[in-house]
Amino acid sequence: MANKITFIGAGNMASAIIGGLIDSGVTPSDITATAPRESELESLRSRLGITTQTDNNAAASQADVVVLAVKPQIMREVCEDLSDTIGKHKPLVMSIAAGLDAATIDQWLGGDNAMVRCMPNTPSLVGRGASGLYANARVSDDQRALATQLMEAVGIVEWVDEEPLLDAVTAVSGSAPAYFFLMLEAMEDAGVTLGLPADTARRLAIQTALGAATMAQQSDKDPATLKQNVMSPGGTTERAIQHMEDAKLRTTIADAMQACAKRAQAMSRELSGH
């Protein structure tokens, strides 16, 4: 990938994608990241060898792809400040912000931009990311291929044809690493209550999560069948799963994901004003 990529914002999500891109073979000097504080950039520069800048416009003016990776709440201010530079150079603009639609960001950038909205997740850092992508009508086939290539360097890519579906992607994968981390926390705590040392419980729970996800990915059986295969009639797993069903764990998960998608929609209304 010989394109110059600039990340506006160098926090958790940008550094996860950048780390994954470098591991996948992208030349560090082709990547620039910006943030207001030199102290935050210094550690990224020394750890990853990328170029850093505190000046968003200077960084964007060099780029074929500008990835907007700041918090949604400051996106307007950042975009309005970048609008002249983006208007002049017309890079492909990718936003990874939750709940901010492409048309609003395009308008803040001055309009008529090729925009890809992307909902990535933090496992991008280890090449196991999952990203949902949506392109506006100005994105060319080559730019679409470039966005795919960029995010496939750090995981899998699923394109959606309708932009609101990105709120569903946020619920299913963008926010979802946190659901699994919560499960790991709870399993470690319960393992300790049952008498295991914390580090032993943590290692066993993590390996089991990895093993189950790998089986689900590689098997031709669906998750329900794989679950059934662990459950001997009258055995231990059946008792555990029955407890989860009685406690309405499925409903809790469904409600949590609805709340996640609704929050993305509400953020969009709050921040775009429509």
Ligand SMILES: NC(=O)C1=CN([C@@H]2O[C@H](COP(=O)(O)OP(=O)(O)OC[C@H]3O[C@@H](n4cnc5c(N)ncnc54)[C@H](OP(=O)(O)O)[C@@H]3O)[C@@H](O)[C@H]2O)C=CC1
């Ligand atoms: N974290 C996640 O799992 C995911 C996040 N996202 C989206 O990614 C975006 C970033 O989230 P996340 O990485 O978690 O947030 P962080 O707060 O970790 O990162 C935001 C970055 O933007 C920098 N920043 C602040 N103001 C400016 C500015 N004016 N110009 C340039 N950079 C600036 C911050 O610097 P400083 O620290 O100095 O303020 C920081 O480096 C959000 O829009 C979020 O919705 C999407 C999917 C998953």
Ligand SMILES: O=C(O)[C@@H]1CCC=N1
């Ligand atoms: O919590 C958030 O708002 C961001 C978006 C998806 C994951 N983290």
